[in-house]
Amino acid sequence: MEIKHDSTGELDVVRLKGRLDLAGAEVAEEFFAKFRKSVTSGTALVVSFRDLLYISSSGLRVLLAAFKDLQAKGGHMVLCEMNVSVEEVFRFAGLDAVFRIYATEREASESLAAK
Amino acid sequence: MKPRDHATRPCPCEGSRHLRLELPAEAAMLVVACKSVRSFAESCGLGPRECDRLELAVDEVCTNCVTHAYERDADRRYWVTMEFLHDESQLVVRVYDTGPAFEPADVPAPNTSCELSQRQIGGLGLFLAAKGADSIGYQRTERGENCVVLRKYVAAAAAEAAGA
Numbered sequence: 001m002e003i004k005h006d007s008t009g010e011l012d013v014v015r016l017k018g019r020l021d022l023a024g025a026e027v028a029e030e031f032f033a034k035f036r037k038s039v040t041s042g043t044a045l046v047v048s049f050r051d052l053l054y055i056s057s058s059g060l061r062v063l064l065a066a067f068k069d070l071q072a073k074g075g076h077m078v079l080c081e082m083n084v085s086v087e088e089v090f091r092f093a094g095l096d097a098v099f100r101i102y103a104t105e106r107e108a109s110e111s112l113a114a115k
Numbered sequence: 116m117k118p119r120d121h122a123t124r125p126c127p128c129e130g131s132r133h134l135r136l137e138l139p140a141e142a143a144m145l146v147v148a149c150k151s152v153r154s155f156a157e158s159c160g161l162g163p164r165e166c167d168r169l170e171l172a173v174d175e176v177c178t179n180c181v182t183h184a185y186e187r188d189a190d191r192r193y194w195v196t197m198e199f200l201h202d203e204s205q206l207v208v209r210v211y212d213t214g215p216a217f218e219p220a221d222v223p224a225p226n227t228s229c230e231l232s233q234r235q236i237g238g239l240g241l242f243l244a245a246k247g248a249d250s251i252g253y254q255r256t257e258r259g260e261n262c263v264v265l266r267k268y269v270a271a272a273a274a275e276a277a278g279a
Contacts, residue, residue: 021149022178023142056174057239064234071231085167092246093239094227 001027005035011044011109017051020059028059032066041074044112048105050081055089067099080108132159132279133198138177140185140193148177148195156206159199160273169208169267172247175240176210176263184214184261204274206267211260219253 001024002017014031018024047063049055063079070077080102082090090096102108136151138144152173153166161169173195180193193212200207225238245251248265256262269279 019146021142021145021174022181023145026142054170056171056178057243058178060239068231068234085164085171088167089171089243092227092243093225097228098231098234 025058043075160277
């Protein structure tokens with residue numbers, strides 16, 4: 001599991017690569033624990049799933065915790081570029097109705113720019 | 116108590132193709148269970164989307180072994196058997212652990228339609244395993260193990276084409 005983080009000041013983009021299973025979730029949890037320290041009410045985060053091959057409930061748990069945390073602080077978080085099997089796991093869990101999920105990173109970024 | 120040595124007893128599988136894995140309770144090894152089952156399922160003619168779902172089911176059940184049954188004690192082992200029942204065009208995956216007995220019916224189903232503030236952060240594992248498999252069952256074996264049984268049906272023509 002690899003995580004890349006780019007920030008322009010106005011927008012944070014986090015790119016997930018590999019498998020977000022139990023082992024991947026440990027890496028992601030560590031990342032979000034650091035990330036949350038910089039979160040403010042102006043934080044706008046895009047999480048790109050373009051290179052994410054797989055997700056399990058362990059991964060969903062970390063993303064849901066990060067999302068709740070960000071929302072509690074007034075920040076915004078959207079997801080994009082999921083493959084069909086990852087998207088299906090979100091749907092199975094009913095999380096497609098909780099997260100805003102965009103087809104492309106550009107659409108995801110633009111949705112946050114409108115905030 | 117140390118887990119019993121699975122290798123000393125007969126494999127429960129009766130299928131024309133079968134395989135058995137013994138895995139340590141480590142997060143990093145879950146992918147080995149997933150990929151092995153996936154390759155096996157592919158060799159029996161299961162299509163890619165159904166392989167994705169089976170992989171999810173196997174991962175969730177094995178994750179429960181690692182985190183709940185063994186609490187991440189990497190010295191402990193769990194076992195995954197897989198077999199193909201040709202006559203029924205059915206793949207059967209069993210996951211065994213020697214952890215405390217659990218009753219899946221006692222695990223509350225997560226609410227997957229409530230609003231964010233009420234969403235539980237955990238509790239999705241067995242729910243997703245049931246979504247990914249065509250059927251899921253649980254037994255406590257005579258040896259005092261938990262055994263979760265996952266079944267997946269393969270279209271007969273696809274199984275034939277795969278030579279399974």
